[in-house]
Amino acid sequence: MGNLRNISKAVYSLGFDFTYVNCKENFNGLTHLIIPGVGSFYAAMSHLNERELGDCIFDFAKSKKPILGICLGMQLLATFGEEGGGSYGLNLIPGKILKLDPGTENRLPHIGWNTTHFLKNHPVFQDVKDNLDFYYVHSYYFKPDSIEYILAESEYGMKFSGIVGYKNILGFQFHPEKSQTNGLKLLENFCNWKGIC
Amino acid sequence: MLKRCIKCGFPETYETIEFNDAGICNICLQKDFKDSSINWVERKKMLDHLINEYRGKYDYDCLIPFSGGKDSTFTLNYLVREFKIKPLVIQFNHGFMRPQLLKNNEKTFKKLGVDVISFTPNWKVVKRLMKEALIRKGDFCWHCHTGIFAYPMQIAIKFNVPLIFWGEPSSEYTAYYDYTKNEIEEVDETRFDRFVNLGITADDMKGMIRHDFGLDERDLMPYTYPKLRDLKKIRFRSVCLGSYIPWDVKKNVKEISDELGWEGDQVENMPLHLYGYEKIECYMQGVRDYIKWLKRGYSRVTQMTALDLRNERITKDEADRLIEKYEGKKPPSLKLFLEYLEITEDEFNELVAKTVVSPHVPDFNRPMGNKTPDFEKWYREK
Numbered sequence: 001m002g003n004l005r006n007i008s009k010a011v012y013s014l015g016f017d018f019t020y021v022n023c024k025e026n027f028n029g030l031t032h033l034i035i036p037g038v039g040s041f042y043a044a045m046s047h048l049n050e051r052e053l054g055d056c057i058f059d060f061a062k063s064k065k066p067i068l069g070i071c072l073g074m075q076l077l078a079t080f081g082e083e084g085g086g087s088y089g090l091n092l093i094p095g096k097i098l099k100l101d102p103g104t105e106n107r108l109p110h111i112g113w114n115t116t117h118f119l120k121n122h123p124v125f126q127d128v129k130d131n132l133d134f135y136y137v138h139s140y141y142f143k144p145d146s147i148e149y150i151l152a153e154s155e156y157g158m159k160f161s162g163i164v165g166y167k168n169i170l171g172f173q174f175h176p177e178k179s180q181t182n183g184l185k186l187l188e189n190f191c192n193w194k195g196i197c
Numbered sequence: 198m199l200k201r202c203i204k205c206g207f208p209e210t211y212e213t214i215e216f217n218d219a220g221i222c223n224i225c226l227q228k229d230f231k232d233s234s235i236n237w238v239e240r241k242k243m244l245d246h247l248i249n250e251y252r253g254k255y256d257y258d259c260l261i262p263f264s265g266g267k268d269s270t271f272t273l274n275y276l277v278r279e280f281k282i283k284p285l286v287i288q289f290n291h292g293f294m295r296p297q298l299l300k301n302n303e304k305t306f307k308k309l310g311v312d313v314i315s316f317t318p319n320w321k322v323v324k325r326l327m328k329e330a331l332i333r334k335g336d337f338c339w340h341c342h343t344g345i346f347a348y349p350m351q352i353a354i355k356f357n358v359p360l361i362f363w364g365e366p367s368s369e370y371t372a373y374y375d376y377t378k379n380e381i382e383e384v385d386e387t388r389f390d391r392f393v394n395l396g397i398t399a400d401d402m403k404g405m406i407r408h409d410f411g412l413d414e415r416d417l418m419p420y421t422y423p424k425l426r427d428l429k430k431i432r433f434r435s436v437c438l439g440s441y442i443p444w445d446v447k448k449n450v451k452e453i454s455d456e457l458g459w460e461g462d463q464v465e466n467m468p469l470h471l472y473g474y475e476k477i478e479c480y481m482q483g484v485r486d487y488i489k490w491l492k493r494g495y496s497r498v499t500q501m502t503a504l505d506l507r508n509e510r511i512t513k514d515e516a517d518r519l520i521e522k523y524e525g526k527k528p529p530s531l532k533l534f535l536e537y538l539e540i541t542e543d544e545f546n547e548l549v550a551k552t553v554v555s556p557h558v559p560d561f562n563r564p565m566g567n568k569t570p571d572f573e574k575w576y577r578e579k
Contacts, residue, residue, distance in 0.1 A: 013424075013425045014425070014426070014429050015425075015426050015427075015429025015432070016429075039487065157308060188429075
């Protein structure tokens, strides 16, 4: 969970307060949940399951409060991830996490700024222009069961989901906390979002 | 000879300037965009929406940083007249306010009926800051520019007034925020760092002067931009009125003259009959303009005629004649400035020479310009 501190610092600088939740007792009083993550799908899911956090996240999602997954945290929202031998995810947005096929010109991981194109409107996109660059670091991508869940896409040898969303759940493949003004605006909008589309 | 825009006459030493193949500068091109492609009806609706969002929810509907020059006076008058807004007016006194300006201010405040806070920072600190900024950047106005933009933001937090209205957008005269981007110019720390503070934060300044100045850590508080978190916590929004209504200096000046009795003033080395409305708020303006002329080969008259040329209000020949007649003379205020900073004119010239913008070559042997009528009233150390 290497981006935990950067995300919390970003949220704090935007005028919001944060707390870390690492066990189910801490979920009381939360208004928004951000699932960060840098690393492997399998290891991260094992970690969540060991601490029984998967169920807590699931309950939080049912309460209709907003959830944002960032990078690996976004991928954990899926039904299944093939990274690290394959394991089940949180299944909050139906879909699979597959390895990117970057084509012959590109290498993995996909690292750097890339243009992100909105396919749908969303309250969290307010005052953020289309086709801006955001900062990505990943080798796997989210392939939802329905294209309805893809809110924005980017391209690296192939088109892939830059942002996925379903009801009160959102996922950014890029790192808003590393994407300067535009990333911070998305993060701020998420923190102001009530979870209703 | 400097390369100049064939339309407005801005030289290649002008900040943020670029020329197209036809020899027209980007400042002219963005002005064309402002006139032809920005949907000002839509922008006005955005202004209505913005004001309604904040109106009546705080002790004041908005904060208006105010110097008393044409732009802030217009901003205050427009918002009170058009929106019946209840503003808190905040004035950062840079130390050089002129008698006519003070008269204008009193008239404006009393006619409009507004609450005003005026803040004057420590003069001894101001003098040291002026000297350091002149040495480092050839621009002594650091204390004024950082104070004007940072201090009101602190007041916004202290008084919990999150909506802040500035006047003229910088797109009127530079391309740091290009009109062609079609965006609202947010007056925030990004903008502050981009071109207001000369790349020197208050914290940097502390390190630069504490070795020879009995500095109290708190002395630089007025020049310190508040933390983003503190501004976000009040849900601040800090914008230029000129992002919502098309800015037209001459029209604005006529409005404040007619409605408030606002009067212009003679500024050193400026033609009163044409540009008596420009930069009347500071009696060190002549020195600022003189330094600009030494560093970049143009000065305030060029800036004014450029605006008029873009608006097709004068001919190129008329502009050239005005520039030739008025620009680049030594201002009488230089004597006072040298007294404040305790340096000689040779030392001043040496400092300025280090920051000259290539390919301009300065001429330090210019004749002295005329004194303004209020010259004798300006503060003297001796």
